[in-house]
Amino acid sequence: MDQTVNFREENNMKSLFYSSVALLALTGAASAATCPAVTVSDMMGVAAGAYPQQFELDEFQSLGGCTVEFSANPDSAALNARILGNPELPSLADRLPSEPLVLAPYDSIGTYGGTLDALSNATEAGTSDFMSIRHVNLVRYSDDLATIVPNVAKSWEWNDDFTQLTFTLREGHKWSDGAPFTANDVKFWYDNLALDSNVREKPKDYVLVGGEAMDVVVVDDLNVQFNLPAPKPGLLSHFANHYAQGFQPVHFLGQFHPDITADADANAQAIGFENGYAAISAYYGNSDWMDTATPYLNSPDLLAGLPAGTVPTLESHIIIAESTEGRHLVANPYFFQVDTAGNQLPYINEQDELFVGESEVRLLKLINSEVDYKSQSLNLDYAPMLLEGQEAGDFTVELKPEIALASFAFNVTSEDLAKREVFGDLRFRQAMSVAINRDEINEVVYFGLGRGQQYTGFSPTPGFIGEEVEQSYAQFDQDMANALLDEIGMVDTNGDGTRELPNGDPLVLNLQVATQAMSIKLVELVSQNWRDVGIDSTVKEVTTDEFRSAMSANQLDVTMYAKSQPLAVILGVSELFQPPFDNYFNLRTGMLWGEYVDTDGASGVKPPQYVYDMMDDINAFQAAIVGTDESNEIGARLVKTMVDSLLFIGTVKAVAPIYHSNSLKNFTEFQTQSYAYYRTYPYRPTQWYFSE
Amino acid sequence: MLQFSKFVAVRASLAVLTLLLVSFIVFTLMELVPGDCAERYLSFKNSQGAVITPADIQAERVRLGLDQPYVKRWAFWVANAFRGEFGDSCILRLNISQLLGQKFWLSLGLCLSALVLxxxxxxxxxxxxxxxxxxxxxxxxxLVSYLGLALPNFLLALMIMLFSTIWFGESLTGLFSKEFRDAAWNWDRVKDFLGHAWLPIFILGWSATAFAIQTVRALMSDEIGKLYVTAAAARGVSGRRLLMRYPARHALAPIINSLGFDLNRIFNELPVVALILTLTEAGSLLIEALARSNDQQLAGAIIFLLTGSIVTINFVTDILLAVTDPRVRRSIVGG
Incomplete structure (x- = not known):
């Protein structure tokens, strides 16, 4: 009853409002009204703009026939005072771009204040979920995970053959220290950080097109051009879903870069660093990840004399304290987004990240409502306890499909030649794949909510991948596994119940598990499955850091991690199909193949022909327009090669929990629980706020 | 007096010798872990996009001095360690002295408090x-002391946390509240620290107490039955005066002697408790470094510092004993 009344009242209000808008529109813009507080759930009669859920300022004002009046967080000055090195705060008009991005909040205009509490595992481990909350990039995937929308860039334009991408920036956009953000910052990031071998010895895959560098041209302060050596339509998608922000402050980092100023080393030495590059390393971590140690952690002895505690950012929040225990951040007073009522975003004043390495303790803290939002590292194992605690803890848990698939890989370039021969034998990998009882894993680990499948590289499965490809060698067939193992000469010669290598040496697989992305229960089941066909193994939990470094140092027999990427990501990033088939942070195999390819055969081990075929196909796939027959044909061929080689063995695609406090408002349900699209980024955490 | 100084000097040099010996063992153990710092460092470089070849690893070994003879490297390491300089952590890639900072003192403080308790x-x-x-x-x-001996510390910690979560909605983790985590030391921070530190001290203290009660009781029971006590009683000394002047004094000597050992036992239990309670001190770093990330440099530094503390305490208790126990004193200074 109450609701009906409210609804009617609201409708009356609305029609009253519409008529006044119409009236105003008629009387002309001279006396334009204040803009309506449009939300996604109630557009208040304002027509949708060019992109979902957000507007450019001019667009919004003309659609609404109104003027946006800006207001700032009343705590801005106090928060600014806590940012080491920031000058006094100018007025809001001098902080916002003259053309800010206008976001329509999901449900309501928020209120300022509060601290968002988050949990990560450790410094640089399990942090991407939290980082995505403050993340910005040139563009963004909207929450439909299909539409790319403007963010830092106001607009973009491709040329006809996808070899030139031009971004237009926002007039008056400023870094978190108040310095202007311009096209030069994009060029600096690309030329002087991403491609500088003193910063990174080898450029990352994502800054290259078919292995070649682009040419970044500053047209003017607001326009920057990426000139590509070959078509790569996925480059735009890359800037929408990737952690690497396509800009860094040249006014700040440039003062330490020898290509920008001749005084670079002197500037760095004046504040206690060995040279310019050392200062860049301390601030930038020589990585596009935003969780590398800041001077708060890596140079505490120099901190007092530094111009800033951390590098200026365009993100919604900036770090003001860091230790091995956690980090603390405050809202960026120069942030470029406003809501439809003209309030500068973000609403939430502070963020606090606590590092907790023990997963059981993390669970306890979640049940105890000590955290406001978390999805990374929440295995489905946690779901029953979390679901049960929802009411008492005043939080909500949603189960959403994952994108990455728990996968295993055998080290096809093992340092041990006897092992290398066996792991390199396709029949061995086929045997290991069909020895896995995926239905049992699904029941035991995923409560029957998942689905067994083979690793294909792509997830969700695009149309060009057929069911038979997705299920290739994913059946449970111990007889077949035993027959294949017998065939390659792995028999139990000494009668201890496990098979030996063909040369008679014992084989015990050392399964090192990083629980950040792999359920240990799943690994124990697989270990048992393999033992059932005579392949012995031991299971040991290690930190993600240890797992990654051991994997890349080529020290592991078997590597395992969640793996797969959506089509949108693969369009821009080819590493899944080039040895070692992923970056440092994810599941790799064939480290020595990778070395061979990278050194043009100077060292390493020559990969088989099918690996070269995949490398050709991924380049062709990225150059083709997605969705066309040509693209689908290449994609299907690419996946078939990947699946037939079984370099990676998929297990079960699952659902996983997303946890959020009920006091966190404007929180929309996610489509997936996954890293892809950079976690929370599509769902606009800058408009989250806390209810009283 | 001269003899006493000689005694102190001999003890001190013995302590330094012990520390050197232990440092050699620690260093040897660090060497036994597969994969050296050069490999770990370069796999990090690899994450920056660098291509790593065996030649690079060899070059890095030379740069880090890992190609030097074993004993020479130990001498270098131990000389730096005595100056409080432990180099960089392989995995965290941060200076160990800066990383450990006050953490080791926090750990030592927790253990000593538990010991005093x-x-x-x-x-x-x-x-x-x-x-x-x-x-x-x-x-x-x-019963209480058997419980203290039999109940694993981590279980006790988990139980207390669980009860506290259910009844008080507070999981009792960490050593500082959020607002004091990165603050400078001041009186409020000390209060906040004490508000958090009682739990680990209590948990570590309980099993230590149980053990100590059993020791004190056994020693006292032994002494009480001895003839000199009976003789003293016969001369009319009685009650508390009798206990404190005769058997208790004798019973306490072995306890003072074993303080260093007790501290070691408590520190051994600290990492597991610290891990459960997410205490950010050296104990949790040690288990992290040893069991999970194979960070030999960091683990070696913590073990060296711990050994140093134990050796120091043993040295102090030796001196203390020489001062308090007339039998020991006489054996040193004569007469």
Whole structure:
């Protein structure tokens, strides 16, 4: 009853409002009204703009026939005072771009204040979920995970053959220290950080097109051009879903870069660093990840004399304290987004990240409502306890499909030649794949909510991948596994119940598990499955850091991690199909193949022909327009090669929990629980706020 | 007096020798872990996009001095360690002295507090237990101390956390509240620290107390039956005066002697408790470094510091004993 009344009242209000808008529109813009507080759930009669859920300022004002009046967080000055090195705060008009991005909040205009509490595992481990909350990039995937929308860039334009991408920036956009953000910052990031071998010895895959560098041209302060050596339509998608922000402050980092100023080393030495590059390393971590140690952690002895505690950012929040225990951040007073009522975003004043390495303790803290939002590292194992605690803890848990698939890989370039021969034998990998009882894993680990499948590289499965490809060698067939193992000469010669290598040496697989992305229960089941066909193994939990470094140092027999990427990501990033088939942070195999390819055969081990075929196909796939027959044909061929080689063995695609406090408002349900699209980024955490 | 100084000098040099010996063992153990710092460092470089070849690893070994003879590297390491310089952590890639900073002192503080707590309870209670004929008191004391010995610390910690979560909505983790985590030391931060530190001290202290009560009680029981006590009683000394002047004094000497050992035992239990309670001190770093990330440099530094503390305490208790126990004193200074 109450609701009906409210609804009617609201409708009356609305029609009253519409008529006044119409009236105003008629009387002309001279006396334009204040803009309506449009939300996604109630557009208040304002027509949708060019992109979902957000507007450019001019667009919004003309659609609404109104003027946006800006207001700032009343705590801005106090928060600014806590940012080491920031000058006094100018007025809001001098902080916002003259053309800010206008976001329509999901449900309501928020209120300022509060601290968002988050949990990560450790410094640089399990942090991407939290980082995505403050993340910005040139563009963004909207929450439909299909539409790319403007963010830092106001607009973009491709040329006809996808070899030139031009971004237009926002007039008056400023870094978190108040310095202007311009096209030069994009060029600096690309030329002087991403491609500088003193910063990174080898450029990352994502800054290259078919292995070649682009040419970044500053047209003017607001326009920057990426000139590509070959078509790569996925480059735009890359800037929408990737952690690497396509800009860094040249006014700040440039003062330490020898290509920008001749005084670079002197500037760095004046504040206690060995040279310019050392200062860049301390601030930038020589990585596009935003969780590398800041001077708060890596140079505490120099901190007092530094111009800033951390590098200026365009993100919604900036770090003001860091230790091995956690980090603390405050809202960026120069942030470029406003809501439809003209309030500068973000609403939430502070963020606090606590590092907790023990997963059981993390669970306890979640049940105890000590955290406001978390999805990374929440295995489905946690779901029953979390679901049960929802009411008492005043939080909500949603189960959403994952994108990455728990996968295993055998080290096809093992340092041990006897092992290398066996792991390199396709029949061995086929045997290991069909020895896995995926239905049992699904029941035991995923409560029957998942689905067994083979690793294909792509997830969700695009149309060009057929069911038979997705299920290739994913059946449970111990007889077949035993027959294949017998065939390659792995028999139990000494009668201890496990098979030996063909040369008679014992084989015990050392399964090192990083629980950040792999359920240990799943690994124990697989270990048992393999033992059932005579392949012995031991299971040991290690930190993600240890797992990654051991994997890349080529020290592991078997590597395992969640793996797969959506089509949108693969369009821009080819590493899944080039040895070692992923970056440092994810599941790799064939480290020595990778070395061979990278050194043009100077060292390493020559990969088989099918690996070269995949490398050709991924380049062709990225150059083709997605969705066309040509693209689908290449994609299907690419996946078939990947699946037939079984370099990676998929297990079960699952659902996983997303946890959020009920006091966190404007929180929309996610489509997936996954890293892809950079976690929370599509769902606009800058408009989250806390209810009283 | 001269002889006493000589005694102190001999003890001190023995302490340094012990420390050197232990450092050699620690260093050897660090060497036994597969994969050296060069490999770990370069796999990090690899994450920056660098291509790593065996030649690079070899070059890095030379740069880090890992190609030098084993004993020479140990001498270098130990010389730096005595200056409080432990180099960089391989995995965290941060300077160990900066990383450990006050963390080691926090750990030592927790352990020493637990030790003090344990003996503050164990000495009076142990003496009482040895002399009392009250069966109920004796049996309940025995039960409490057996529980303390039998109950694993991590289980106790988890139980307390679980109960606290259910009843008070507070999981009792960490050493500082959020607002004091990165603050400078001041009185409020000390108060906040004490508000968090009681739990680990209590958990570590309980098992230590249980152990200490048993020791004190056994020592007292031994001494009470001896002839000199009977003789003293026969001369009319009685009650508390008799206990404190004769058997208790003798019973305490072995306890002072074993303080270093007790500290070591408590520190051994600290990492597991610290891990459960997410305490950010050296114990949790040690287990992280040893068990999970194979960070030999960091683990070696922590073990060296711990050994240093134990050796120092042993040295101090030796001197203390020489001062308090007339038998020992006489054997040193003569007469």
């Amino acid at each position: 344990a003996y503050a309870i164990a000495i009076p209670v142990g003496i009482l237990a040895a002399t009392s004929k009250n069966a109920l008191l004796n049996n309940s004391l025995r």
